[in-house]
Amino acid sequence: NAGVTQTPKFQVLKTGQSMTLQCAQDMNHNSMYWYRQDPGMGLRLIYYSASEGTTDKGEVPNGYNVSRLNKREFSLRLESAAPSQTSVYFCASSELGAGGFGYGYTFGSGTRLTVV
């Protein structure tokens, strides 16, 4: 099915461990995003990539790095995980940057990360 695929779906890390969250889209979208969602809060933008070859910080980038590997793939790396990074992480993609946030702005099903 067309859409945004995230792996893994669940992950438990120990404090200080590193890991990479993977995201791939098959809709030929130019822009991709990483958000985190904490209980009772909205989505907060971590990093985004307006187009292949570019990445920029969002609202909460500290502790994360990203790589736009190609047009399809956008990965999020936690170099040294902390309990404060326990969250649900969503990847999204869109056709024309962030314009509209409407049709064409598609989310993945999320990665549930627990840091102990």
Add this chain to the structure above:
Amino acid sequence: DAKTTQPPSMDCAEGRAANLPCNHSTISGNEYVYWYRQIHSQGPQYIIHGLKNNETNEMASLIITEDRKSSTLILPHATLRDTAVYYCIVRVPSGYSTLTFGKGTMLLVSP
């Protein structure tokens, strides 16, 4: 972005219309109204958006008041699968920034 106010929860009987209100009294002229929903444990899903005219698609209808200070999302024939948190977002459709969903309305559709 303009702030939105939504009721925390609503109930609806299966097969009936669900009308979800949203107040956005500080909306500016170039801001659109967007609706998303998030079914438990899934990623947010786009539903519909509009500027000032009423809009309809295969999922829902969006009614925006003439002064644009409030809107209503209508699910014409709610099903159990429509149980979700519904978010009303008001913003200019440009730029890269946090997609602030707020707390939304938890819609429970019952048999």
